[in-house]
Amino acid sequence: MKKSPEITDATRNKLIQAFCELYEEKPISKITVKEITDIAGYNRSTFYQYFKDVHALLDYAEDEMVAAGMERVSTIQLEAPDFNQQLMLRLSEALQKHRYYTVLLRKGEVSSSLLEKMREHIILVMMERYHVSEDNTKAVLAMEFGITGMSTILMQWIKKPDELSVEELGSLVQGIWCNGLLAQLKQ
Helix, strand or coil: CCCCHHHHHHHHHHHHHHHHHHHHHCCHHHCCHHHHHHHHCCCHHHHHHHCCCHHHHHHHHHHHHHHHHHHHHCCCCCCCCCHHHHHHHHHHHHHHHCHHHHHHHHCHHHHHHHHHHHHHHHHHHHHHHCCCCCCCHHHHHHHHHHHHHHHHHHHHHHHCCCCCCHHHHHHHHHHHHHHCHHHHHCC
């Protein structure tokens, strides 16, 4: 008998949540399938129905996190005057929805690959938003600079989300992007 998509998603999410709990405490190289399945309440064969190994689970979780963020980003009107603020708001909403995934961003050994996946998607959206051609090297480099800064701000906010509201975070990014870093330092 074939499982319903809801059951399949729930099982996969429980396995990912269990992985994230373990990953909070130790490096990925020390996490075993048995530990994941013990926490999730499944047996090892269930794990292997969904993932080849722990690294495949991590890849899946990263892809899901990026997809959730990009789904939210796709709702922003490209010509909105507060586009950058909306971008940060949508990304933070996606993180709040998948709160247990934030451990993937807080841990250095994974965050660089996850950030690279996010950057690849966001750069395309930003280039479309600002009508930047891939042939315009200076503009592409400026975009990379801005997106790296936005990623870093988001990463720091994830570590201490109570220090700034999501709206304040979005406003900060909008201010830096539109008015420059020095203007924000004077405030």
